Amino acid sequence: xxxxxxxxxxxxxxxxxxxxxxxxxxxxxxxxxxxxxxxxxxxxxxxxxxxxxxxxxxxxxxxxxxxxxxxxxxxxxxxxxxxxxxx
Amino acid sequence: xxxxxxxxxxxxxxxxxxxxxxxxxxxxxxxxxxxxxxxxxxxxxxxxxxxxxxxxxxxxxxxxxxxxxxxxxxxxxxxxxxxxxxxxxxxxxxxxxxxxxxxxxxxxxxxxxxxxxxxxxxxxxxxxxxxxxxxxxxxxxxxxxxxxxxxxxxxxxxxxxxxxxxxxxxxxxxxxxxxxxxxxxxxxxxxxxxxxxxxxxxxxxxxxxxxxxxxxxxxxxxxxxxxxxxxxxxxxxxxxxxxxxxxxxxxxxxxxxxxxxxxxxxxxxxxxxxxxxxxxxxxxxxxxxxxxxxxxxxxxxxxxxxxxxxxxxxxxxxxxxxxxxxxxxxxxxxxxxxxxxxxxxxxxxxxxx
Amino acid sequence: xxxxxxxxxxxxxxxxxxxxxxxxxxxxxxxxxxxxxxxxxxxxxxxxxxxxxxxxxxxxxxxxxxxxxxxxxxxxxxxxxxxxxxxxxxxxxxxxxxxxxxxxxxxxxxxxxxxxxxxxxxxxxxxxxxxxxxxxxxxxxxxxxxxxxxxxxxxxxxxxxxxxxxxxxxxxxxxxxxxxxxxxxxxxxxxxxxxxxxxxxxxxxxxxxxxxxxxxxxxxxxxxxxxxxxxxxxxxxxxxxxxxxxxxxxxxxxxxxxxxxxxxxxxxxxxxxxxxxxxxxxxxxxxxxxxxxxxxxxxxxxxxxxxxxxxxxxxxxxxxxxxxxxxxxxxxxxxxxxxxxxxxxxxxxxxxxxxxxxxxxxxxxxxxxxxxxxxxxxxxxxxxxxxxxxxxxxxxxxx
Numbered sequence: 001x002x003x004x005x006x007x008x009x010x011x012x013x014x015x016x017x018x019x020x021x022x023x024x025x026x027x028x029x030x031x032x033x034x035x036x037x038x039x040x041x042x043x044x045x046x047x048x049x050x051x052x053x054x055x056x057x058x059x060x061x062x063x064x065x066x067x068x069x070x071x072x073x074x075x076x077x078x079x080x081x082x083x084x085x086x087x
Numbered sequence: 088x089x090x091x092x093x094x095x096x097x098x099x100x101x102x103x104x105x106x107x108x109x110x111x112x113x114x115x116x117x118x119x120x121x122x123x124x125x126x127x128x129x130x131x132x133x134x135x136x137x138x139x140x141x142x143x144x145x146x147x148x149x150x151x152x153x154x155x156x157x158x159x160x161x162x163x164x165x166x167x168x169x170x171x172x173x174x175x176x177x178x179x180x181x182x183x184x185x186x187x188x189x190x191x192x193x194x195x196x197x198x199x200x201x202x203x204x205x206x207x208x209x210x211x212x213x214x215x216x217x218x219x220x221x222x223x224x225x226x227x228x229x230x231x232x233x234x235x236x237x238x239x240x241x242x243x244x245x246x247x248x249x250x251x252x253x254x255x256x257x258x259x260x261x262x263x264x265x266x267x268x269x270x271x272x273x274x275x276x277x278x279x280x281x282x283x284x285x286x287x288x289x290x291x292x293x294x295x296x297x298x299x300x301x302x303x304x305x306x307x308x309x310x311x312x313x314x315x316x317x318x319x320x321x322x323x324x325x326x327x328x329x330x331x332x333x334x335x336x337x338x339x340x341x342x343x344x345x346x347x348x349x350x351x352x353x354x355x356x357x358x359x360x361x362x363x364x365x366x367x368x369x370x371x372x373x374x375x376x377x378x379x380x381x382x383x384x385x386x387x388x389x390x391x392x393x394x395x396x397x398x399x400x401x402x403x404x405x406x407x408x409x410x411x412x413x414x415x416x417x418x419x420x421x422x423x424x425x426x427x428x429x430x431x432x433x434x435x436x437x438x439x440x
Numbered sequence: 441x442x443x444x445x446x447x448x449x450x451x452x453x454x455x456x457x458x459x460x461x462x463x464x465x466x467x468x469x470x471x472x473x474x475x476x477x478x479x480x481x482x483x484x485x486x487x488x489x490x491x492x493x494x495x496x497x498x499x500x501x502x503x504x505x506x507x508x509x510x511x512x513x514x515x516x517x518x519x520x521x522x523x524x525x526x527x528x529x530x531x532x533x534x535x536x537x538x539x540x541x542x543x544x545x546x547x548x549x550x551x552x553x554x555x556x557x558x559x560x561x562x563x564x565x566x567x568x569x570x571x572x573x574x575x576x577x578x579x580x581x582x583x584x585x586x587x588x589x590x591x592x593x594x595x596x597x598x599x600x601x602x603x604x605x606x607x608x609x610x611x612x613x614x615x616x617x618x619x620x621x622x623x624x625x626x627x628x629x630x631x632x633x634x635x636x637x638x639x640x641x642x643x644x645x646x647x648x649x650x651x652x653x654x655x656x657x658x659x660x661x662x663x664x665x666x667x668x669x670x671x672x673x674x675x676x677x678x679x680x681x682x683x684x685x686x687x688x689x690x691x692x693x694x695x696x697x698x699x700x701x702x703x704x705x706x707x708x709x710x711x712x713x714x715x716x717x718x719x720x721x722x723x724x725x726x727x728x729x730x731x732x733x734x735x736x737x738x739x740x741x742x743x744x745x746x747x748x749x750x751x752x753x754x755x756x757x758x759x760x761x762x763x764x765x766x767x768x769x770x771x772x773x774x775x776x777x778x779x780x781x782x783x784x785x786x787x788x789x790x791x792x793x794x795x796x797x798x799x800x801x802x803x804x805x806x807x808x809x810x811x812x813x814x815x816x817x818x819x820x821x822x823x824x825x826x827x828x829x830x831x832x833x834x835x836x837x838x839x
Contacts, residue, residue, distance in 0.1 A: 019139075020138050023134045023135070023138070043698065045196055045699060045700065048195040048196075048642060049195060052192050052193060052195070052640070056191075065642050172575065181633065181637065182552070182553060183560060185556075185636055189483060190482065190483040193636065195637075195640045198640055199641070199700055199827060202545060202599050202828065203597040203598075204597055204598040204599055204827070204828045205699075205827075208694070208827070208828025208830065211694045212699065212828075215696045217693055217696050217711055220692060220694040220829070221609070222597050222598050223594060223595065224575070224595045226578065229577070236609065239612050239616050259559075262559075263568075317590075318581070318591050319590065
C-alpha cells in the first residue's frame with residue numbers, strides 16, 4: 001500500500017510536469033479523480049504525452065491510444081498498470 | 088482601397104501592452120538581445136487555457152484577444168498571421184528530444200505546436216472561429232504578406248480582418264543568429280544603437296495585432312493606404328525606383344510624407360540606404376526609428392505599424408524620439424520603410440482618417 | 441473579383457514519379473510509391489514505410505541544378521516548379537507580372553536536424569551552412585531566384601492545407617490585378633522531424649496505408665512537390681495552347697475543434713467544400729470526382745466522410761485518395777493533388793483508392809478501386825485538411 005501511495009505521489013508530480021499543469025498542485029489531483037473529466041480538462045494530446053511519460057520514466061510501451069484511455073482513467077489505474085507490468 | 092485600423096495591440100520590449108500614455112517612457116537595456124515585457128497571461132488569456140501555450144503563442148493570443156476587444160468584436164472576419172520563425176521554442180524542444188531520446192516517442196505537444204500555423208489556429212480555437220485562416224512565413228516580408236492578404240479580403244467584401252506579425256528569439260536561435268554575425272559584438276545600450284558606426288544590430292522580438300476594417304468609423308487609429316514589398320534590389324537606384332513607383336501609384340511624392348519611420352537597425356552598411364533617402368527623396372520629412380525600441384527581427388514592421396498608427400491617432404510624436412512636434416501640423420501621411428538584411432524590403436503607407 | 445483564373449501549366453515530383461508523365465503512368469498502372477525508407481537516415485528504416493522520391497540528393501542536384509549539399513526540399517521544389525513553368529510556355533508574353541507562391545511545413549528541416557546533433561551539446565559546433573535553408577521562406581526564394589522571379593514571392597505554411605492556400609492566394613493576386621501569372625503549390629521533403637512527430641501522435645501505419653477502409657490504421661508519410669501555373673484571362677488568350685482548366689472555386693474554412701483532431705461531424709471539411717461550391721456557383725451533383733484528403737487516419741477519414749455524407753447525399757460523385765499512392769506529402773499534398781485533379785479533367789480519368797478492402801460501414805458511398813476513363817468529367821473537387829483546423833477545398837473545372 002505504501003509503495004502504491006508513493007508511486008501515486010510520484011506520478012502526480014510527473015504528470016504535473018509532463019502536462020505543464022502549473023496552476024494545479026500535484027497533491028490536489030485525487031487518486032481516483034477522472035483524469036479526462038471536466039475538472040482537469042485533459043484531452044487526446046495529453047493521453048499521448050502520458051504514453052511518452054510511461055515509456056521514458058517506467059520503460060512501459062503502450063502501442064495504441066485506445067489502450068491509453070483505459071490505463072489513464074485515473075492516477076490509481078496508472079499506478080496499477082505500472083505495478084503489474086513493470087519489469 | 089484603404090483599410091481602416093480599428094485597433095492595434097503590441098507586446099514588445101517596451102511597455103506597450105495595455106500601457107498609456109503611448110510610449111511616454113522608454114525601456115533602456117544594456118544588451119545585444121531585447122526581450123518582451125510580457126503581461127500576466129492568467130489575466131490576459133486565462134489560467135486553464137494557457138497550460139500548453141509556449142511564449143510566442145501566449146504573446147500572440149494575448150495581443151489578438153486584446154485587439155479584438157478594443158475593436159468591439161467578438162469574432163473577426165478572418166485571421167491572418169505572418170511569422171518568419173514560427174514557434175521556435177517547441178521546435179527546439181522537439182529537436183532536442185529527438186537527439187536525446189534517439190527517435191523514441193517524444194513530446195507530441197511540442198511537435199504539434201512547432202508548426203507555423205499554430206498561432207493562428209490557437210486564436211481560431213479559442214474564439215471558435217471558423218473564418219478564413221492563413222499563415223505567411225515569407226521571412227522579412229511575412230507581416231506585409233499578411234496585411235496584403237487582409238486588404239484583398241476587405242476588397243472582396245469582408246468587413247473586418249485580424250492581422251498579426253510575430254517572432255520570438257530563444258537561447259538557441261540567438262546563438263545561431265549570433266554565429267552568423269547578425270548582432271553587435273558586445274552589449275550596448277539600445278539608446279546608443281545608432282551611435283556606434285559598426286557592424287551588426289541587436290536582437291529583438293514581439294507580437295502585434297491589428298483589426299482592419301473596410302469602412303471608416305469614429306474610432307479608427309489610422310488608415311492603411313498601401314503595402315508593397317520588393318526583394319534584394321541590385322543597388323540604391325533600384326530601391327529608389329521601387330519607392331518612387333509606390334508613391335506615384337498613391338498619387339503622392341516624397342514631399343507629401345509628414346513622417347518617415349525607418350527600419351534603421353544600427354548596422355553601418357545596412358543603414359546606408361536610410362541615410363541616403365533621408366538626404367534625398369525624403370529630405371523634407373522628419374524621420375524616426377523603431378528598432379532601438381524593439382530590436383531586429385523579421386516581423387518588426389508590425390511594431391512599426393503599431394507605432395505609426397498611434398502617432399497618427401494622437402497627432403503627436405512622443406518626446407522620446409527627440410523631435411519637436413508641432414500639434415498645429417497635421418501628421419497626415421506616414422511612410423514606413425524597412426528592409427531585413429537587404430533581402431526583403433517593405434513599404435507601408437498609412438494616413439490619418 | 442470575378443475574373444477567371446486558368447491552369448496553364450503543371451509540374452510534380454513524388455514517390456510515384458519524377459515528373460507529370462511518370463506520375464500519370466503510375467496512377468494509371470496502380471503503382472504505389474510506398475516502400476522501405478532508402479534515402480532518409482533514420483532508426484525507423486525497415487519499420488515504417490514511406491513514399492520517398494526515388495532519387496538521392498546527388499541525383500536531385502543534377503536534375504535541379506543546385507549543389508548536392510542544398511536542402512532536399514529546395515531541390516524537389518525547383519524540379520516541380522520548373523516543370524510547371526516550362527509546361528505553361530508563357531515566358532515570352534510581354535510585360536508579364538509573375539509571382540511564385542510556395543508552401544512548405546518543414547522548410548530546410550532536413551538540414552537543420554543534422555545540424556542539431558552537433559549543435560546541441562556544444563553551441564559552437566554544427567555547420568552553419570546547414571542552417572541557411574532552415575526558414576521556410578528560404579526554400580521559396582532559392583527557387584524563385586533560379587526561376588528569375590523576384591518581387592512577388594511569398595511562402596505559406598498552414599500544415600497539410602498549405603499548398604491549397606498557396607493556390608488560393610495566387611489566384612486572388614491575379615483577380616486583384618496584382619499579377620498576371622503565378623506558379624503556386626508546395627513542397628515538403630521527408631525528415632526525421634516529421635516522421636517522428638507523426639509516429640509520436642500514433643497515427644502512422646506500419647503497413648501500407650488504407651485510406652477510407654474500415655480497418656485503416658493510419659497514414660504513410662511521403663515527400664514531393666507539386667505546382668500549377670495560374671494565369672489571368674489576358675494571358676490565357678495569348679497562349680499558344682488552351683489552358684487545361686479553370687480554378688472555379690475555393691474556400692478556406694477553420695474547423696476550430698481541436699489542435700490536431702477534426703470534429704466528428706466534419707464541420708471544417710463541410711464548410712470548406714460547401715464554400716468552394718458556393719463560390720463556383722455549382723451544386724453538389726455537379727461534382728464528378730473528389731480527390732479526397734484521405735490520409736488513412738481514423739479521425740480524418742471519419743470526419744471527411746461525415747462531411748461528404750452531409751453535403752452530397754444521395755448523389756455521391758466518384759472519389760479516391762491518391763495518398764494511397766503518394767503517401768501524405770504534408771505541405772506539398774494539395775499542390776500534387778491539384779496536378780492530379782487537373783490531369784483528371786484533361787484526360788477524363790479517375791484514380792483508384794488503393795488497398796481498399798472493407799469500406800467504412802457507416803458511409804453509403806465507396807471510393808473507386810480501379811482506374812477508369814470518364815471523358816464527361818467537368819468538375820473536380822480537391823480536399824486538404826490540416827492541423828490547426830485549417831481546411832481548404834479547391835474546385836477545378838473543364839473549359
